[in-house]
Amino acid sequence: xxxxxxxxxxxxxxxxxxxxxxxxxxxxxxxxxxxxxxxxxxxxxxxxxxxxxxxxxxxxxxxxxxxxxxxxxxxxxxxxxxxxxxxxxxxxxxxxxxxxxxxxxxxxxxxxxxxxxxxxxxxxxxxxxxxxxxxxxxxxxxxxxxxxxxxxxxxxxxxxxxxxxxxxxxxxxxxxxxxxxxxxxxxxxxxxxxxxxxxxxxxxxxxxxxxxxxxxxxxxxxxxxxxxxxxxxxxxxxxxxxxxxxxxxxxxxxxxxxxxxxxxxxxxxxxxxxxxxxxxxxxxxxxxxxxxxxxxxxxxxxxxxxxxxxxxxxxxxxxxxxxxxxxxxxxxxxxxxxxxxxxxxxxxxxxxxxxxxxxxxxxxxxxxxxxxxxxxxxxxxxxxxxxxxxxxxxxxxxxxxxxxxxxxxxxxxxxxxxxxxxxxxxxxxxxxxxxxxxxxxxxxxxxxxxxxxxxxxxxxxxxxxxxxxxxxxxxxxxx
Numbered sequence: 276x277x278x279x280x281x282x283x284x285x286x287x288x289x290x291x292x293x294x295x296x297x298x299x300x301x302x303x304x305x306x307x308x309x310x311x312x313x314x315x316x317x318x319x320x321x322x323x324x325x326x327x328x329x330x331x332x333x334x335x336x337x338x339x340x341x342x343x344x345x346x347x348x349x350x351x352x353x354x355x356x357x358x359x360x361x362x363x364x365x366x367x368x369x370x371x372x373x374x375x376x377x378x379x380x381x382x383x384x385x386x387x388x389x390x391x392x393x394x395x396x397x398x399x400x401x402x403x404x405x406x407x408x409x410x411x412x413x414x415x416x417x418x419x420x421x422x423x424x425x426x427x428x429x430x431x432x433x434x435x436x437x438x439x440x441x442x443x444x445x446x447x448x449x450x451x452x453x454x455x456x457x458x459x460x461x462x463x464x465x466x467x468x469x470x471x472x473x474x475x476x477x478x479x480x481x482x483x484x485x486x487x488x489x490x491x492x493x494x495x496x497x498x499x500x501x502x503x504x505x506x507x508x509x510x511x512x513x514x515x516x517x518x519x520x521x522x523x524x525x526x527x528x529x530x531x532x533x534x535x536x537x538x539x540x541x542x543x544x545x546x547x548x549x550x551x552x553x554x555x556x557x558x559x560x561x562x563x564x565x566x567x568x569x570x571x572x573x574x575x576x577x578x579x580x581x582x583x584x585x586x587x588x589x590x591x592x593x594x595x596x597x598x599x600x601x602x603x604x605x606x607x608x609x610x611x612x613x614x615x616x617x618x619x620x621x622x623x624x625x626x627x628x629x630x631x632x633x634x635x636x637x638x639x640x641x642x643x644x645x646x647x648x649x650x651x652x653x654x655x656x657x658x659x660x661x662x663x664x665x666x667x668x669x670x671x672x673x674x675x676x677x678x679x680x681x682x683x684x685x686x687x688x689x690x691x692x693x694x695x696x697x698x699x700x701x702x703x704x705x706x707x708x709x710x711x712x713x714x715x716x717x718x719x720x721x722x723x724x725x726x727x728x729x730x731x732x733x734x735x736x737x738x739x740x741x742x743x744x745x746x747x748x749x750x751x752x753x754x
Contacts, residue, residue: 276310277337277349277364279322288333289318308512309521310338313366315351321362323353337364380433388432393591395431396584399424400598408608418605418616422582429583445480514636527753530626533638542721553669553733560607561657563599569656580646581623589649606654613740619651620749645751662734671732722746 283291284298305311313336320331337349349366356362382389399421407413453472457465512519515529575587584592593599609615623646632640647655663681666672672680677688692708699706713719726743 276305276308277335279334279361280336281334282336283332283334287312287314287336290330291332305338306341308338308519309341311341313337313339313346313349315364316348317351319351319353319362321351321364323356323360323362325360335361335364337366339366379436380429381436382429382433388434392428392432393588395428396421396425396588397592397595397598399428400592400601401595403601405601405604408604408612411612411614414605414608414612414614415616415618418618422618425582425584445477447476450476512636513638515638529638530641530643530753534624534643542724544724544727547724547727547731550731552731553671555735556665556669556733558610558661558735558738561603563596563603565657565660566593566599566603566653569660570653573653573656578646580648580652581621582648582650584649586649589653602650602654606657609654610737610741613737613744615741615745616651617748617750619648619654622647622749622751624751624753626753662729665734666732669733 280301282295282297282301283293284295285291285293286298302312315337320333321335322332324331335351339346339349346366346368349364351362351364353362382392402424403417403421405417408417450469450472453465453469457469512521513526513529514520515525515533518525520526520529570586570590570593573586573590575585575590577586579585593602625644625646626641627644628635628641634640667680675691677683677685677691696706722743725746726739729742730739
């Protein structure tokens with residue numbers, strides 16, 4: 276931080292005999308930003324008076340990172356002030372070579388490597404021994420057994436892909452041969468051959484994309500600017516509890532506490548006393564149809580979790596009845612033992628900025644995207660479908676609840692509101708609406724209270740205990 280601070284003080288101007296209390300305020304402010312006063316290598320004035328009655332002074336200051344060994348003291352250049360009354364300041368910043376990871380492992384879509392990867396994962400799942408799932412340790416052992424096989428298959432079939440600004444999704448490795456052939460021969464025919472292949476590839480690629488957008492639900496919205504990639508905002512230091520997060524450890528702790536603020540919050544469970552208990556519901560074993568219905572609408576373009584299995588891969592795997600039977604047995608065992616395996620509790624959390632914020636100095640200006648292991652995510656979806664069906668069938672959910680429910684949408688909410696307004700008009704009444712948003716709603720949900728609500732909804736002790744375990748001891752890696 277540097278500039279004309281217009282403060283004279285004997286701390287930085289040896290020719291000035293006094294100390295200013297304003298300087299103390301300045302030093303307090305810069306200390307909050309982990310900066311400290313830099314002393315010049317040459318002690319000369321920074322401002323040159325145009326009057327003989329006024330002396331030259333030092334009022335242009337520079338503050339550098341506190342404790343940094345990479346920044347040298349700055350230098351004043353009195354011979355370069357020219358027509359200005361201020362001399363320029365300079366500091367030498369050592370620019371070190373930084374290795375930016377531009378390479379990732381990837382498997383090309385519809386490639387031979389992709390088919391081999393899915394085949395090897397399918398074989399690994401079939402080899403899982405599910406003959407003994409009598410206790411939690413056996414369940415943990417079974418669930419963890421196929422993760423090394425998936426990693427091995429991924430490392431075997433994936434390739435290093437270098438990401439640059441020139442990377443194209445439609446590019447194929449066979450074009451490298453055509454391009455290299457032209458560079459060797461420099462013949463017009465080879466150039467035409469290369470251009471023809473590229474043109475054909477681009478046409479096929481974009482025709483496929485157009486078909487996907489035209490045929491899939493909600494895909495036309497992908498053509499809108501506000502759902503495409505946006506330029507990242509300029510990020511200022513995040514401030515939490517009055518302190519700036521200048522270290523990586525402090526930053527992630529701040530984000531973690533913000534995203535999980537209700538982890539140890541106490542709530543008054545007596546608020547549930549006015550809600551009557553529903554009759555206990557039966558919970559039969561999961562069926563193949565439930566799993567196939569749950570996965571059919573999953574988006575193939577969703578980013579996979581730590582297990583690297585995308586929905587498109589899992590859809591192929593679940594077409595095999597033996598693999599599906601194994602996953603169903605694991606799901607039923609989880610309910611029976613009232614336990615959610617630790618492998619399914621591991622996740623990757625990607626922190627992204629919320630769009631159109633005036634300032635990004637608060638952790639609330641960011642949102643977490645949690646990537647779960649896909650097999651566990653599928654079992655969770657099946658459980659969620661059954662929970663919603665049961666709570667809707669026994670009328671535990673209020674009929675005016677529209678959000679988060681199947682077969683209900685904003686259209687239904689609009690129709691209901693319109694009906695209320697028209698009913699009021701018949702009775703010569705005016706209708707007013709009160710709308711509000713609950714800040715940090717999901718991070719504020721109390722896990723113990725959720726378990727009590729599930730019991731109120733009529734689910735048996737196995738289900739209640741399962742969800743109590745499902746919500747605890749989770750681990751995530753922040754990126």
